[in-house]
Amino acid sequence: MTIAHADYIAGMAKGLAVLESFDTQRQRLNATLAAERAGLTRAAARRHLLTLAHLGYLETDGSWFWLAPKVLRFSGSYLATARLPRAVQPTLNRLAGLTGESFSAVVLEGDHVVIVARSGSALLAYGLHLGARLPAHATSTGRVLLAAKGRTEFSAWMKGRELPRLTGHTVADPRTFRALIDEVRRQDFCMASEEHELGVHALAVPLRDMDGRTIAALNVVTTRQRLEPRAAQKDLLPLLQEAARELRPLL
Template identity: 80%
Template structure:
């Protein structure tokens, strides 16, 4: 969404940029690191850090800052009120109970996918399948399905100047090969990513479309190679995902 310049609150944008600077790679930041990550001056970063700490969104030891539990209010409010997770959750629960595997629904946020609903057994894969988890789009089955849903000009803009990070020995980092995989996902209407984001994890995804044909999310299932090889994975679970996507369409 674009707005008039007069309606843009620059201070709020900078504060949110500082808040978004914290992630799994950098859980504790000082003013210098926050400034580098948010793209603002050190003095501005320091003021924003102190303000966020005063408001209770950060904790500090006087030099370094880290996220406080209060930031979960945002995700909690979204998950409680947003229509998409509530519409998807019963289907995810049914699929997990039927197969014993872990299922998730995700949306695309720039170069990452975000899990907005999930269901699965209590045993957890190291894949990080928790609500709100952010995963790299280029190395995940869901990310590729959602990128394939873009029109070609939008995907070309997404790819422009992009370097694909290698996360495992299996990650596709060659941009020409990656474009081929996106075309393949677009043609097949599904994607398999095997051990590209994390070793020992197969992932299979299909798009979730609304009645107008717009892709609003992706549905995926993950398992380990020890449980199912890639061929069996596709044969046994892909029909379930396609059926679920058809059932969900009127709800989206």
């Protein structure tokens, strides 16, 4: 969404940028690190950190800052009221009960995908918790959601972009990645094995609404054996595709 310059509150944007600087890789930040991550001066970052701590969104020992439980107010309100998590949760639970595997629903947010619903607690073994943000280029869900973009929009997303190599298996070459997205677009599903994190193997399909728009991705995280092409196409892929069809009227 674009807004008029007069309606843009720069201070709020900077404060949120500081808040978003905290993630699983950097759980504690000082003013210098927060400034680097948020693109601010150290003095500005320090003021935002102190303000956020004063408001209860951060905790601090005087030098280092970390997220406080109050930030969960935002995610809790979203999960309680947003349509997508509530619509898919029963299906995720049913699939997990049938297979013993871990399922999740994921949306695209800029360079990342965000888990908005998941089944059970098995995902926690991989650190893929509810609300986790993962690099879109290195995940099955991210590739499904990128493949749903028009070619012009996808080219704009790729322009000048570096694809970080997160493991030895990550596809980081832009030309190879473009070809991979073309393949995902043709087959309408994606397998990704150990590209985001070693030991994590995933299969994803798009979740579309009744107008045919892809609004999320449905995936399963499982063992390498279950993701062998024959096993996946026989067992897991049909389950995901059927679930996506059942969910379509609810999205």
